[in-house]
Amino acid sequence: MNKEALCHIPKSNYAYAYKLDELHIRLRTAKDDLEEVTLFYGNKFNWQNKKSGQMQKVYQDKYYDYYEYRLQLEDTRLGYYFGLKKGEEYLFLTEVGLEKSFNDDMAYCYYFQYPFINAEDVHKQPSWLQHAIFYEIFVERFFNGDVANSPIPLTPWEDNPTPKSFLGGDLKGIIKKLDYLENLGINAIYLTPIFEAPSNHKYDTVDYMRIDTYFGDEKIFEELVLKAHQKGMKIILDAVFNHCGMAFAPFQDVVQKGRASKYYDWFFIEGEKVILEPPNYLTFSQVPYMPKLNTAHPEVREYLFSVVRYWTKTYGIDGWRLDVSDEIEHGFWRAFRELVKGINQEVVIIGENWHNAYPWLMGDQFDSVMNYPLTKLMGDYFARKAIDAKAFKEQLTSLYMRYPKQVNEGMLNLLDSHDTERFLTLCQEDKASLKNAVAFLFGYIGIPCTYYGTEIGMIGEYDPGCRKGFDWCEAHWDQDVYHYYKRLIAIRKQEKVLQTGEMSLFYQGKLFVMRRYDQEAMIDIVINQTQGPLTYEIAYRGKKEGGRCEEVLYN
Amino acid sequence: MNKEALCHIPKSNYAYAYKLDELHIRLRTAKDDLEEVTLFYGNKFNWQNKKSGQMQKVYQDKYYDYYEYRLQLEDTRLGYYFGLKKGEEYLFLTEVGLEKSFNDDMAYCYYFQYPFINAEDVHKQPSWLQHAIFYEIFVERFFNGDVANSPIPLTPWEDNPTPKSFLGGDLKGIIKKLDYLENLGINAIYLTPIFEAPSNHKYDTVDYMRIDTYFGDEKIFEELVLKAHQKGMKIILDAVFNHCGMAFAPFQDVVQKGRASKYYDWFFIEGEKVILEPPNYLTFSQVPYMPKLNTAHPEVREYLFSVVRYWTKTYGIDGWRLDVSDEIEHGFWRAFRELVKGINQEVVIIGENWHNAYPWLMGDQFDSVMNYPLTKLMGDYFARKAIDAKAFKEQLTSLYMRYPKQVNEGMLNLLDSHDTERFLTLCQEDKASLKNAVAFLFGYIGIPCTYYGTEIGMIGEYDPGCRKGFDWCEAHWDQDVYHYYKRLIAIRKQEKVLQTGEMSLFYQGKLFVMRRYDQEAMIDIVINQTQGPLTYEIAYRGKKEGGRCEEVLYN
């Protein structure tokens, strides 16, 4: 037995409340190491009636097997430990360590515990989230719906943008294209920032209480939310709270008055006066025009929360995407969640965390994060072709096991965004690979999010390449890609099993296979990333009586 | 290389901010497996200037080596990964997994990160905590300082108590014995509950706003706090918020009015009316007379917080010990911390968690918990003699590695309490073993807490045996134990290195050795748990010039 490989962490992604009366217990062991894993469990205060059950080996990655057991509980004050069998060897894994026998007389000292499931502690997401089809719009580049409000000078829409050029896209443009989005099947739109800011991306906010004049005004935004809601679409805004723009009035006040400014402590300034080059204040990245906000300062917090309150309440928006969310203190996000969910439980909170985000996803902060580690992994398999089906399956499993089930179900999965190259470009414009990736994306657990234009075959390198104007001339579209996208979205929405079903991952020769299943249906997503044709042998245990086995889609 | 044994979890006990500019990084490997572990690290936004350093193998338990690196940082936006060397094999451990080379072009996707150290996120404890010598008083059994207020009928002080007997101990008794405690060296007193409650232990609160009449009144409590403070002693109260007593007015209102009561939702009741036998409401453990409080209910929360506010503000108490803290939702404790620390940063918050308590010790909830896993382990080694020096050292290491350094530094370490047997009884009255345990307790990292009377050699089984009246007849005391305790406390207070020094653990033959050291001093605590004498060979690298090497204490 590889004892060193064993891992169980109480009250973590290895032991979490999925619902108020349902606990999931996971155990990690070395790959193909154990023959049998038994979960012993009981009510801490009624231990003599403890029970046991065989744990299921549900996932496997490069080095580990993952066993799982789902407990439906009446009394959630649980003690538990594991029985591990390999050949003649039988050991118990307890909180104290590995034991040859379990000391029932001192059970309280030995078992792991889940002390109680409190309703408030159960990580819950908005009820609509699992059924969402997201679409990210970089507002300045989607559609110029109002030529009158466009910046001057204006770069022609079809030109390649530079980091600083303006093409004129706006909120009116989105309103005008809602039919397009509806037709595509989108039901949730995430907008990059729309508040007053000098740049085209508007991550350098100047006034959090106003819509940028190049994008429209409050009336137009109201119309957008209303019309989107009429179509059953959600509107998610970008919350840029880690930093502001240089021209943000409080920062300008400090620039003028130095330490005498009442806003001095809103920022992190070293010295009496603001020095711009090199900056003597904290910034986002190394960008002097984006001063970091002191989000722990009560006034800053109250200011930003008034912003959140205003847009959430007055306009009835459906969610916030949180820019640079991992650099802001956790307490800010906890208070943010309380505020937002207090207004409306159904507002979604999506962090921008590029790394393992579990510390933000325990139920007290975010509902979800942009799943960039998955983006990278999809890039490796579908685009860079750096790994084969087996490695993809293994690495996907490692990522999947990072989080509790409900977190995985709410992750925002994306092939590309305004912060990456276009996925088709990453695929070296190999459409078949993009289409494979799309099939995977819409089959995988979590929320698929499409970056505007990827569905019509847009290409482009990292910023500014990935921020071109959406080409509304349909003749220019890659109709094959577009119709494939549309069909995949339709299937995702039609097949409940893709939204809420269980999942297993495997590979068959060079084929990667993802199976989604529930009591009613089963769908295999089979990916061939090789050049030639391969045969897939459908292997599953039995067929539901009266069930149909149909071919769904070939790429 | 045992690849399966490798463990690093970002933003956890494996990577935590010790201070605003100091980050500790830990890596776990299989025992005696690797030859060299290198930490590669750099500013995420200045990655080209990354650095590296050798990690130190600081601890070892039965299966693992633990490497550590302490980073002093100017810019805390850190990316990092590990280089692992074993013979010809060299691998990099990244967030993606093990890699043969580190892909610097995509560094952002591969490194682990600590995105930013926000001051608010750094786990901080009261500044006095590391210097504290705690003493737990079970109030009803310490000293009857006011015979006039004692319950009738009263069991004679020297009789063995039953679960329901009253001996008459009170707050006045504590005041009268403050000199005793001062003389012993105590500087922090934790009192079991003192609010109005029918039982002798008072964990069944009836009125959270009143001192129990058998214990005294608000004036006497005020005097106790004042006099303790005059002697430089802290007063910590017991917060029983998971449940109340049956006679708590809101519960009685529900007993009378059923669902019509405005307090119905303060509890978890199934049905229209309260049924007592068997209870149709949630309780602590299986105890019908302790109904569980719905601490997530805003009114309950506000009520309990008004209690906290009253005692913390009005009487200037120094801390709260939280009864059954692991069964209350985390959000309650976060709000509790905000409230308490808002009144006074120096108020300590100590949970009663008997198991791995990391989810409560991340800086947003508790400062500390009662370290019962250590109590169990000390019992195994010193009392039950179930394990040898090697196993003790290994299991101690496993416990130690559960938490960040500052959490270990603030843990409340105890040999016994009102919820265990007396340690001397567990030792089968073998004084030498108790004294060994005491030497360990006062040498170990964390806050030593003595349960009233253990220092004079009191014995007793689990409740009611461990709750006897303190025998104030000095002739009855075990003077040897008492003076040993006193001396150990004096040494702990005198030697800064025992309060704030670093620690290493090892064993030499059958001897267990704990070394505490800093720039100024080094103390070895050497434990011989065998029957015969053993020789200890002092082995350390060099002696500070002009330093003294002195014998401190033999047991």
Ligand SMILES: [Ca+2]
């Ligand atoms: Ca326009």
Ligand SMILES: [Ca+2]
């Ligand atoms: Ca009395």
